Amino acid sequence: MPIYEYRRPDGTTFELQQSFSDDALTVDPDTGVPVERVLHAPAVHFKGKGFYSTDYGTRKRERETVAAAEGSKQGSANGGGPDKPAEGKDGASNAPAKKPDGAGKVSAKT
Numbered sequence: 001m002p003i004y005e006y007r008r009p010d011g012t013t014f015e016l017q018q019s020f021s022d023d024a025l026t027v028d029p030d031t032g033v034p035v036e037r038v039l040h041a042p043a044v045h046f047k048g049k050g051f052y053s054t055d056y057g058t059r060k061r062e063r064e065t066v067a068a069a070e071g072s073k074q075g076s077a078n079g080g081g082p083d084k085p086a087e088g089k090d091g092a093s094n095a096p097a098k099k100p101d102g103a104g105k106v107s108a109k110t
Contacts, residue, residue, distance in 0.1 A: 006035040013038060 006025055007013045016025065022038045 005038040005040075007038050008033055008035055
């Protein structure tokens with residue numbers, strides 16, 4: 001049998017073991033004051049392939065988002081942004097060097 005929590009108008013609570021088929025109390029059996037049943041959100045954790053780690057608010061995920069935000073702030077502070085790569089202390093770009101046209105192409109002539 002489940003245990004239900006009830007709240008009195010003054011804010012105090014009490015618990016009562018009741019059957020599923022019993023009706024909810026409307027008055028406190030000890031004092032006779034009106035009461036209401038307190039409902040709590042159930043703890044649910046979905047498992048399986050169809051869920052991502054970002055679906056759950058965990059402390060680890062919070063740290064990852066903070067670290068990503070700090071990294072983007074650091075890149076924009078060095079002159080980088082979404083369109084422009086950040087520059088190092090000596091003014092050189094941290095972006096990889098571009099290959100000249102035709103570099104890395106292999107001809108199939110035989």
